[in-house]
Amino acid sequence: MNDTVFNRRSFLSSGLLAGCSIAASPLVTPVSFAATRGENRLVVIILRGGMDGLDFLRPPNSEMMTRLRPTLSQAAPSEMMLAEGFTLHPGCAPLYELWQAGELDIVQAVSTPYRHKRSHFDGQDLLEAGTATLGGAGESDGWLNRMLQHMPGGEMVTAYAIGADPMLLSRGAAEVESWSPDVNFVLSSQGARLMQLTMERDPEMARSLAQAFALASDAPGGGVIEVDDSEVMGDFDEMMAAQMTAKGKSAGSAHQRVASFAAAQLREEARVACFSLGGFDTHARQAKTLQRPLERLSDSLLTLKSELGAEVWGKTTVLAMTEFGRTVAENGSKGTDHGTGGSMILAGGALRGGRLLGQWPGLAEEDLFERRDLMPTDDVRRYAGWAIRESFGLSRQALETAVFPGMSLGDSPALLS
Amino acid sequence: MSFDRGLAQTRFGYGRSPEVAGPETVAQMMAQLRGPDVAAEQFAIPKDDVFYERISELFAHRQAVRQAQKGSDDREKRDVLFQKNRKRAHGQILGFMMTELQRRVWTQDALRERLVAFWADHFSAPGKNIYYRYLAVSHVEHAIRPHVTGRFEDLLIAAVTHPQMLVYLNQDVSIGPNSRTARYRKGKRPAGLNENLAREILELHSLGVTGDYTQADVRQLAELLTGLTTGVGKPARFLDKRAEPGAEEVLGKTYGGRRAGLDDIHAVLRDLARHxxxxxxxxxxxxxxxxxxxxxxxxxxxxxxxxxxxxxxxxxxxxxxxxHPAAWAPLKDGQGNFKRPELFVSSALRALAVPEARMKAAKPAEIMRLVMHPLRFMGQPWRTPLGPDGFEEADAYWLSAQGLGARLQWALAAPAAVMTRLPDPRDFVQTALGPEAPAAVRFAAKAAENRQEGVALVLMSPAFQRI
Known part of the structure; x- marks a missing residue:
């Protein structure tokens, strides 16, 4: 390995951590990835709970829609018209600006290969595993992780899973850093050395701890510090104050901090990031309960755009996907139950944008999946696959056999401009 | 491989304590478990009717605000009163959590506490507003805890027909499409089934997702459950007029058909429990x-x-x-169950033997700072998983950089905040890890620059975190 491309990731895995102050080490200075490799960025957002695709992307008003959904998905005709009479949920107004700027696509009536049982947990596992069927519980790795292993120069790519919810997406052999912007600590370099000593026979724990040291050193006031004894005792109160800062309420809400942290990493050496947003399981009073989760999604996308800056945003593709859509008909409590087909959202300056993708199956009862759910007409993995292929140049074969085994990539939707 | 005094405390309890001796035999563990619930008496949580009363009061305050004229002084006054009561309720919820933590710190029957935590997670039903965050305490204390040594069918019935679960999984708004309520509402408000509770009973609470059931069973069970409902501050009740008429078939067996009632619901839950x-x-x-x-x-x-x-x-x-001998398999280096954050924090408090008076004196803001926020950063906010499936079990999930970073942050700060004087790390390594403490951890505890880091080194060691 060449010295000039010695980044933090290789530093961590080289086991040189013990015995030096991370913050001061010349080895952790990020080296520009741009000089040698691709510049594109990919962000994956998992929308947990099963986002109602028919409420996010509202089909043209019709007698049938009114009958199926008396309190939901009714669009005023002029409101944020996308195409073919489809409109956006009014809670997503900021996304309409992205649409107009050619930085948003929506895929209609898509799903993972998951069918019939409509379990969130299996649905999410399958979405993150990227496979056609589920392996044993907790055994499978994630598709984003397998993508890293097949990226040209992938060993040099830094990828982040962000938030207190490490995802299957990032699980696997390729090294992915996970971090929450709320975690911070101060530890003396002596303490760091001793802690590594206690973990000598537990490589898995030692590796995560080494990452924690490196990541905390990025945070203001945190990390491993070189001090002598007298200083530690003298500054004890100050150190305690640093440890105890509960950042839960500072600097914006949690989802914004996550998006900000992602943007900060992507502006530097990271090329891939993933995180999740929850709250989409709207079984009751959906007109009210879906509002906040959709606002958080809009906020996250807009935060990414503003904090990445025009240049990096122009090289970024964001995929927002959910485990399944919801029942076409409203249930007895003005909400919707677990369904099948739904919507997928693509955002980013790298996109051609402004398009409704996929094929609309119709809402007549005989057109529905099991006479209750929107019929999926395409596979979400295919769009993720093309976004990866166009962003990072992975081969069709790698995508069809390794990243999404058994999936057929099919014709290109030509996502990137 | 058989009974081991160390594992009895770590794997089947909340770890070692400098004050409470661990069990010496399996027979002793079982005798305690089958005996009276001593910890619940010593560190008491009010009876369930007290919870309903307090929630009703709080709800009445809220209703009073709603009934007052918008923008009036009267409304403002009522709102101040409601907010004051809500804040008090929030403080009480945190107090109940500290009570539960104290049981874990001081009990001799630590296996019971572990079982309560296990079943509370199995029947996860976090509250989404103040009323149900309050009632969530009662759900665990009164619907789950008394049954952890009883029959599973009684536990299942108590846990899933409790108002906490009914509201969490939307059973309170599920109405038989052909029920009297639905017929009456026709053209006014929509009324119909909500399958949420039925699905999770099959998938998460009883048969498991690989179990032998279909979407049709979910639908039929949802129909059978109609009528079961509740309201804010009220226990569960059965309203015949909301129940779907006719019999339902779940897993090939027919229930109901005559007058709808709780009996049919209990019958299907007993059958599911015995499957x-x-x-x-x-x-x-x-x-x-x-x-x-x-x-x-x-x-x-x-x-x-x-x-x-x-x-x-x-x-x-x-x-x-x-x-079973496999339950006592000794730990190997770099392997073994990795404590989840709640267990990590509880067992650290037990190893420190944080004084009762100190735990009782903690104010809400401090409890947030010392326990609630840290658990969230570690990935396990107190009894608040993302969904009804509870928290992840796989060790790899918890061994993230961010998770370990948050544990380290807590291990460095919290012990010093709750103890008047931190223990000497050379003693603490004995207390927390026992006679089998690895040489590397003993050395690290001795070589630490100060007590704060020494204690953190012990708590962060694999010997403390793997069980």
Whole structure:
């Protein structure tokens, strides 16, 4: 390995951590990835709970829609018209600006290969595993992780899973850093050395701890510090104050901090990031309960755009996907139950944008999946696959056999401009 | 491989304590477990009717605000009163959590506390507003805790028909499409089924997702559950007028058909509890939680057998776990169950023997700072998983950089904040890890620059975090 491309990731895995102050080490200075490799960025957002695709992307008003959904998905005709009479949920107004700027696509009536049982947990596992069927519980790795292993120069790519919810997406052999912007600590370099000593026979724990040291050193006031004894005792109160800062309420809400942290990493050496947003399981009073989760999604996308800056945003593709859509008909409590087909959202300056993708199956009862759910007409993995292929140049074969085994990539939707 | 005094405390309890001796035999563990619930008496939480009363009061304050003229002084006054009461309720919820933590710190019967935590997670039903965050305490204390050594069917009935679960999984708004209520509402407000509770009872609470059921069973069970409902501050009740008329068939057996009632709901839940898939699922889940991510097949089979032989007697199933040699498999380097954050924090407090008076004196803001926020950063906000499936069990999930970073942050700060004087790390390594403390940890504790880092080194060591 060449010295000039010695980044933090290789530093961590080289086991040189013990015995030096991370913050001061010349080895952790990020080296520009741009000089040698691709510049594109990919962000994956998992929308947990099963986002109602028919409420996010509202089909043209019709007698049938009114009958199926008396309190939901009714669009005023002029409101944020996308195409073919489809409109956006009014809670997503900021996304309409992205649409107009050619930085948003929506895929209609898509799903993972998951069918019939409509379990969130299996649905999410399958979405993150990227496979056609589920392996044993907790055994499978994630598709984003397998993508890293097949990226040209992938060993040099830094990828982040962000938030207190490490995802299957990032699980696997390729090294992915996970971090929450709320975690911070101060530890003396002596303490760091001793802690590594206690973990000598537990490589898995030692590796995560080494990452924690490196990541905390990025945070203001945190990390491993070189001090002598007298200083530690003298500054004890100050150190305690640093440890105890509960950042839960500072600097914006949690989802914004996550998006900000992602943007900060992507502006530097990271090329891939993933995180999740929850709250989409709207079984009751959906007109009210879906509002906040959709606002958080809009906020996250807009935060990414503003904090990445025009240049990096122009090289970024964001995929927002959910485990399944919801029942076409409203249930007895003005909400919707677990369904099948739904919507997928693509955002980013790298996109051609402004398009409704996929094929609309119709809402007549005989057109529905099991006479209750929107019929999926395409596979979400295919769009993720093309976004990866166009962003990072992975081969069709790698995508069809390794990243999404058994999936057929099919014709290109030509996502990137 | 048989009973081990260290593992009895770590794997089947809340770890070692400088003040409370660990059990010496399986018989002793079982005798305590089958005996009276001493910890619940010593560190008491009010009876369930007190919870309903307080929630009704709080709700009445809220209603009073709503009834007052918008923008009026009167409304403002009423709102101030409501907010004051809400804040007090929030403080009480945090106090109840501290009470539960104290049980874990001081009990001799620590296995009972672990079982309560396990079943509370199995029947996860976090509240979404102040009323149900309050009632969530009662759900665990009164619907789950008394049954952890009883029959699974009684636990299942108590846990899933409790108003906490009914509201969390939307049963309170599920109405039979052909019920009298639905007919009356026709053209006014929509009324119909909500399948949420029915699905999770099958998928998460009884048979498990690999169990032998279909979407049709979900639908039929949802119809059977109609009528079961509740309201804010009220216990569960059965309203005949909301129940779907006619019989329902779940897993090939017919229920109801005559006058709808709770009996049919209890009958189907008893049958689900006695289903062989349920026995297998519960056996696997227990073995995985207490012993290993990949439990010994013979251990699972043994638990499942005992479950089926005793119609799901959970004390018997727990005894089968403690009697099986695989449950006492010694730890190997770099392997073993990795404590989840709640267990990590609880066992650290027990090892420190944080004085009762100190825990009782903690104010809400401090409890947030010392326990609630840190647990969230570690990935396990107190009894608030993302969904009804509870928290992840796989060790790899918890071994993230961010998770370990948050544990380190807490281990450096919290012990010093709760103890007047931190223990000497050279003693603490003995207290927390016992006679088997690894040489590397003993050395690190001795060589630490100060007590704060020394204590953190012990708490962060694999010997403390793996069980």
């Amino acid at each position: 062989p898939d349920t026995a297998g699922y519960i056996a696997w889940k227990l073995a995985r939680h207490f012993v290993s991510d990949v439990p010994d097949a013979e251990l699972i089979a043994s638990l499942q057998r005992r479950y089926l032989e005793t119609d799901g007697d959970l004390a018997e199933v727990t005894q089968a776990l403690l009697e």
